[in-house]
Amino acid sequence: MAFSKTLVWVLLLVAGNVSAALVVGAPALETRSHWDEPAFGPCGNPVLSRTAAYLTFWCVSGDIVVGDDNDRSDVFLLDRSTQGVQRVSVDSLQMDYRFDSGGGVPSDDGREVLFISYGPLDPILPWKYHDNGIGNAFLRDVVTNTTSLVGQDHMGAPRLSGTVLAAADFSADEVVFASTDNLLGGEDINGPFSYDIYIRNWRSGRLELISGADDVVQGDCGSGNTAILSDDGRYVVFDSCSANLTSDNPDGVVNLFIHDRFTGEKRRLTRPWHGGEFSYRWLDYVIGAGSRKIMAGRYVAFSSFGTEFVKDMSPDSANPNSYLIDIRTGGIELISRAWDGSPAALGGSNIDMSADGRYIAFASRSSDILPDPGPTPAIYVKDRWTGEIVNASASLGPMHPAHVADLDLSDDGSTLAFAWRYSDTAAAPYSGRTLIYTVSINGAPIEPVVPMPVPSTSVIVRLSAAALLLLTGIGWLSRRRGSTQ
Template identity: 30%
Template sequence: MPQIGTTERAVRLGEVPVLSANGRYLVFRYFFGDLVSGTTPNNDIYLIDLVTKQIQLVSVSPTGNQGNNYSSTYDSLSISADGRYVAFASDATNLVSNDLNGETDVFVRDTLTGTIILASVSSTGVQLGANTLDFNLSPAISANGQFVAFQSQANNLVPNDTNGDDQDIFMRDLSAGTTLRVSVNSNGEQTRPWNIIASADSRNPSISGDGRFIAFESNAINLDPRDTGVNNFDIFVRDRQTGQTRQVSVNSQGQVATGASLQENSIGYPTTTNGSSNPVISANGRYVVFQSGATNLVPNDTNDRVDIFRHDLETNETILISVGIDDSPANGGSSIGVSRNGAISSDGRYVVFQSLASNLVPNDNNNAADVFVRDVIAGTTERISVNSSGQEAVGGRAYTNSGDATISDDGRRVAFLSRSSNLVNDPFAPFSYSIYLRDRQTTDLTPPPVLPPPVFPQQQVTPSPSSSPTYNSGWVSNLLTAPSTANPFVAVNSIPTVTSSTGLSLPSASSAQAGAWWF
């Protein structure tokens, strides 16, 4: 039976795509300054409304200029369920006033009102300390945009942070204006390394929709009594309501992972194995997916490859996601990828991942990484990195063909990166990445309603290190005039449109700027 669905190119040369849960908005990183007038080449963050095709610069300063340094160079992005709020990291110093720490910071942009706020501050508004050397803050935002989790080596965001330069996980409540550390054990103790010369780093947070649960990876030995004390990264979940922290890289009997788990290179593919990686928690807070080379998480795991697993926090069941045809082990390594914040649907039913395996679906003959969706309820695996005729991606390079995928809540839309030359008609594709959008159905997309926003107070921020007085940055305005709720985006380019086979209104090929947009 032919595969149903359509594949279109969303952005040529774009990177780190993340879909909103409702499937309408796509946030991504883009270097070339040709999407919004007045910008120059720089790693910036943009957002596209996939219904109206309107595009907005996210990493923009209070005075209307693009950020004066790179944004999310090493980081994932995160977007609220309705696409209104975008969390990202940036080295720019002009996104809010008086940003004096000279460090990578976390920002949250309200794309409805055109305001931006600094999120990586303490409860008293102190910026993370200078010389923190945080290159990767991995921000993750809750469904309504109220809570932002991130990682940092800073020791001045919460009291009694005395574990040196070890990375911790923090959560900022933008409504309450408070910051707390979540990488602590059930007794509230900070992380401890396995020996005195090692570090106890916690990283890659993922947050549930209501902000109650935060999943993260850590090589600390004191977060769960079951931890064996080996210097491997494991997966943990912190419940802010009960104060419990527990390890979830365990099998269904509660035994901790043995063997090793993925460490990935810059594009998210397996290199060596040493610790558990890339946890993603479902919006309902029940399921955590992660990648692992452990051999004891499920029975008969004999493929000697990194696999994808899903752990149920209610039943404690752990299942294999990257399963081959007839439930056989995958014959290639699998990864969640850089765009991990959108790797699982809110109810945990759909999981998207990338894999070098050739036995997950029939007729996988391209000898390259592909994108797959696992439907846990139906027990099916579908390859996503195909063109609208169902042909597999070709023309890319092994380890760099297709990946970094993110999925909408209903499992219908998947955005991913690829260098393939045949997903659309593009002879230059093998030489550079493009972002593609796969619609697994063919009916029209009905725009979802705009959700009511949470109420955030004005932000009090104190520069650090500095003896300067505390100032009130408020919610600074950006380049765009604050739009109405009926039309939350301002078109920055006038681009003719045509109608695609999906029923979406897409820009015509002749009007596309420098590789942006479709076709």
């Protein structure tokens, strides 16, 4: 018995704290009325700051803050440490309008929020501009209580096509947005309904075309209206059907591309597992949510209806699936797998990940993600370092079958936020409501069974100590055996 304990002691010392247990906390309701009841809703699009100190979301109901009587969706900023909440989709005179707003991204310190609104929240916008249902990207400073239009062209003017917020880098004062207009001026070569991706510095006004064949020429087929930005601001990932971005994309085929802002180089990221080309032209991509999700330019999470990314996917699958692509190697990993390793029967969607690529969150209607699935549809958290998966929404019961859950995983991996629509048969007052919840994620290393101080973390010292302990244990066991003969 003593020899076994010695071996366990040695193995724990050599291995160190490399094991981890995935623990997901109970869902905490974040969308409450100003009288501290569950908000009437519906609410959606939760986005966390990088360390989860702040949360933005939209809600249609007027019960989040006092005085919200415009009967439209508004964007709110929640300080999660104080539970203080404020409406940010107002102009610099604190006026609201009967236009919808949504899609906010908070800064790390909670001072600024980028968001989308269809309202005339900046006087730079022309009179009657928004009567045509045009949305734009705005910046709200909650300290100075000012709201300014950041979705502008190279001349600093708004365009009739508007802009769609995609990502943000508050440390560099940069916003990533999409527009169906050529914001650099000149002919719009990919047509009036095709998006292009731009980055604009809202301090200097500098505007970059990201999704073009070069800094000036647009893509010949247009791009989607979503993109993600690396934490250092160097890389942008977007989807496009343009054939003139790289030399290896067939005309009219949608793929993911990565743009290096330092070198100007673009690379195609998505390819079929068999090494040829996709057998179909149009692939739907939903790139991972959040504002900064590429770890050192390495991982990108996305969902797609495509069935040729991995070898064991059935070509007859009619469901979206969740994937992770390694930009360095080109390898694509299927995240939405069943507990036995096969592709999940009903796939997965709305994937997001922590900035280090360790934690993955996704939604799925499939009941085979876990051996004991619990209520489904559900939202799952996976630890890629250990392979563990947890049903993060189990205590809420089954998600409404018609709901597609918005979710966002904080960059530091500490917190998951998601929109949750209750079933119509849920108990009052939750029946049918769509609310925002957060759960904490703890993958802390498992403590050693036998505590033991380690004088040095160097590999040589640790291995030497382990060897000494092993020899000591063997010698002790030999002496004990000899004394009993």
